[in-house]
Amino acid sequence: MYIKTIEPDDASGEIAALYDAERASMGQVMEATQCWSARPDIIVPIENLLHQIRDEFSLGLLNFRLITFVAARFVPSSYCSHVYFRALSSMIGRDETLAVHRDYRNAGLSEQQVEMLAYAEQISRDASKITETDIKRLRDVGFSDLNIADIALAASFRNFMSRYFDAVGATVEAEFLDADPEIRQELAVGRK
Template structure:
């Protein structure tokens, strides 16, 4: 990490609660969580927004993770690529499937509706100014409601915000997230070296 953050033993109030909850869940506190404590007035807001958005995401946790993986590649965010690849391996029970999705989700055997969702998320992460009403109509044609389209847009946009801050302050993926397979690890290292 390039900047000073609040250490776990020095955390108080809401930040201590955030750290404790993450340590209970993961067994450690991620650098991606700690880095926000350089702005202690913002850290709880970021954390609460993430949890509120993810827990109310209309398309389910696996789609949240798929969108995040695709967006992370475009940003490019090594941190988020490794974290979400590891989570998706558990979800999909296949490292090969996750690698295929990260390489090119269009040819990874996903349903046409899922591919349409990821095409939209990818464009948001690349350059959202190029999204047109035609893109939205195509999503509707695939059966997405406006609420679901807004959720996809939020998830991809939020990942850009989070990942760019992580890189800007030097947060790096913990060894827990790094796959032992060097080829897989290299594929998920899309930005800064891990």
């Protein structure tokens, strides 16, 4: 990490509680969490926003993770690609997740999921180019305005988070790296 952060053993108050919760659920405090502690006034609101977007996501956890994984590829963020490859693999399988990474349009997803991920890709590449036609395409496959807003929030939030992680030098933890060096290389879409 490029910046000084609050180490888990030095944390107190709300940050210690947040770190303890992450240790309980993940077995460690991830650099992605710790890097926010350089701004102690922001770490808890950022974590709360992540949980509010993810836990209340109108399209379910699987679609949230699909969006996050695809957005990470186009940010590009190696950190988030590795972490969400692992998370998504546990839900749909390693081979299926690799197929999504390589070409979500031909990965056996539903038409609705493909349109959702195309929108997430567009947000990550250049949201200024999104038009009413893009939104109409989402509505045409059955998405409500709430769903569209949630897709935009998930993709935009991942862009924000991933860019911050790279900007402060967060590095992916070893347990999120695939055992196959070729797959690790493939998922290293940004910083190596």
